[in-house]
Amino acid sequence: MKKINFSIVTLLVIALTLVFASCTKDGVYKPKKKISKIYETVQTDPSPAKILKEEWTWDGKLLSKIAYHDGGVANFTYDKKQLSSITNGDDRVDLTYDGNFIENIKVYHKGDLEMTYTFEHAKKLISGYTVEYNAAILNSDAEKCARLVENVFRFILPEVSTDAATEYMKVATSNLKGGSKYTVSMVYDGKNVSSKTIKYGDGTMEYTYTYTDYRNPYFGLLLDMDESTSKNAVATCVRTAPNTPDYNYTYTYKADGKVPTQVTENVTWTLSLGNTTTTHTETIVTDYEFVK
Numbered sequence: 557m558k559k560i561n562f563s564i565v566t567l568l569v570i571a572l573t574l575v576f577a578s579c580t581k582d583g584v585y586k587p588k589k590k591i592s593k594i595y596e597t598v599q600t601d602p603s604p605a606k607i608l609k610e611e612w613t614w615d616g617k618l619l620s621k622i623a624y625h626d627g628g629v630a631n632f633t634y635d636k637k638q639l640s641s642i643t644n645g646d647d648r649v650d651l652t653y654d655g656n657f658i659e660n661i662k663v664y665h666k667g668d669l670e671m672t673y674t675f676e677h678a679k680k681l682i683s684g685y686t687v688e689y690n691a692a693i694l695n696s697d698a699e700k701c702a703r704l705v706e707n708v709f710r711f712i713l714p715e716v717s718t719d720a721a722t723e724y725m726k727v728a729t730s731n732l733k734g735g736s737k738y739t740v741s742m743v744y745d746g747k748n749v750s751s752k753t754i755k756y757g758d759g760t761m762e763y764t765y766t767y768t769d770y771r772n773p774y775f776g777l778l779l780d781m782d783e784s785t786s787k788n789a790v791a792t793c794v795r796t797a798p799n800t801p802d803y804n805y806t807y808t809y810k811a812d813g814k815v816p817t818q819v820t821e822n823v824t825w826t827l828s829l830g831n832t833t834t835t836h837t838e839t840i841v842t843d844y845e846f847v848k
Contacts, residue, residue: 589815589846589847590612590614590846590847591612591844591845591846591847592611592612592845592846592847593608593610593611593612593844593845594608594609594610594842594843594844594845595607595608595609595842595843595844595845596609596840596841596842596843597840597841597843598838598839598840599839599840599841600837600838600839606841606843607625608625609624609625609626610622610623610624610625611623614847618632618634618637619632620632628644628645629644630642630643630644631643631644638653639651646665646666646667647664647665648663648664649661649662649663649664650662650664657675657677657680658675658682659674659675660672660673660674660675661673668690669690670689670690671687671688671689671690672687672688672689673685673686673687674686674687674688681742681744682742683741683742684739684740684741684742685739685740686737686738686739686740687737687738687739687740688736688737689736689737736756736757738754738755738756738757739754739755739756740752740753740754740755741753741755746787747786747787747788748765748767748786748787748788749765749786750764750765751763751764751765752765759797759798760797760798761795761796761797761800762795762796762797763793763794763795764793764794765786765790765792765793766790766791766792767786767788767789767790767791768788768789768790768791768807768809769788769814770788770789770809770811770814770815770816771787771788771789771814771815771816772786772787772788772789772790789807789809789816789819790805790807791806791807792804792805792806792807793805800827801825801826801827801834802825802826802827803823803824803825804823804824804825804826805821805822805823805824806821806822807819807820807821807822808820808822816844817843817844818841818842818843818844819841819842820839820840820841820842821839821840821841821842822837822838822839823837823838823839823840824836824837
């Protein structure tokens with residue numbers, strides 16, 4: 557999956573990652589293995605290269621910062637081991653809780669509120685959420701907005717490609733002024749998300765998933781996300797939406813036992829217009845190193 561330079565996008569990624577970190581209290585990070593480095597190789601590039609993307613620093617049992625290959629450092633603040641904010645330069649993410657459960661996440665840039673995530677729970681699971689955003693700000697950088705969505709779901713659900721997120725945000729933010737919102741609902745099969753529905757205006761986007769017996773590489777690998785996301789590693793994902801390409805994802809793994817140490821993502825999108833069908837394929841390999 558392609559990444560971009562560090563921005564407020566990354567702060568939101570981390571916030572959502574740590575929010576879903578405990579079966580008893582949101583925002584408490586309890587990793588079984590402390591990640592130290594993440595590498596990425598886009599195998600379908602003309603000259604594939606393994607690139608160091610992220611380096612993680614720990615203060616005892618707490619994650620204190622993440623440095624990014626493309627630039628920027630995320631710094632973490634906690635309130636009694638519960639994540640309260642993440643900052644980098646002019647960017648900030650604030651988290652608010654209702655007891656043990658996340659209530660909302662607010663995303664700021666240079667003091668301006670860009671996005672608010674408001675969550676709903678059912679039986680200790682995140683059952684859905686509403687995202688309200690300032691379209692006037694986000695439309696000034698549509699690519700950032702698209703990557704924001706892509707990176708959010710990198711951690712809280714099986715991965716979503718940059719291309720898919722870009723297509724979604726083009727639809728969701730087109731011709732909007734002042735502000736707007738979209739909603740997300742999820743259906744679980746045990747501890748795995750079997751389907752996800754995004755509704756925006758009069759449009760709908762659907763995702764369906766199947767799973768392997770491996771552990772989700774972001775479940776227990778990066779953190780102990782017991783009841784708030786899929787426990788198993790995704791095998792396939794299909795994304796459909798009106799007037800946009802259909803996306804098909806397949807995932808293969810190398811693992812230490814059932815814990816993945818490498819994930820290979822193959823993404824194919826197909827768009828049919830009249831008598832013309834366009835197909836694009838991309839392969840991305842992600843490798844993990846851990847604190848010894």
